Amino acid sequence: MSNEEASGDFMSRVIAKAAWLIHEGRIVRISETMYYVIGRKNKHIVRVDGSSLTCTCNGYRERRTCSHIVAVSTIIKLSSGSDYLNKVMKARVERELRLIGKQMWNI
Numbered sequence: 001m002s003n004e005e006a007s008g009d010f011m012s013r014v015i016a017k018a019a020w021l022i023h024e025g026r027i028v029r030i031s032e033t034m035y036y037v038i039g040r041k042n043k044h045i046v047r048v049d050g051s052s053l054t055c056t057c058n059g060y061r062e063r064r065t066c067s068h069i070v071a072v073s074t075i076i077k078l079s080s081g082s083d084y085l086n087k088v089m090k091a092r093v094e095r096e097l098r099l100i101g102k103q104m105w106n107i
C-alpha cells in the first residue's frame, strides 16, 4: 500500500469516528475553549485556541490530528450553522403567521 492510500484510509477512519462521537452525543462543551470528549475507552480534552485545536490523546501527540479534533471542529462549525438555521426558521414562521393573519381577515 502506498503512503497516500494509507493516509486516505487513516483520514476516512478519523472522519467516521468523529461522526460517531457527534452522533452518540459524546462531546461535552465545558467552556468556549474546552471540550470534553468521551471516547470508547478513554476521555480526552480538546482545547480551542482561535482556529487551532489541540487534544490530550496519544493519536494527536503522534499525528497532530485525531477524531476528537475533527469532531469538535465540526461541532463548532455546526453551532454557527444552527444560528443561521434558526434565523431562516424564524423568518419562515413569521411568513406563515402573516399568511394565516391574512386568511383570517378574509373570513
Ligand SMILES: [Zn+2]
Binding pocket: 044, 055, 056, 057, 058, 059, 060, 066, 067, 068, 069
Ligand atoms: Zn484526540
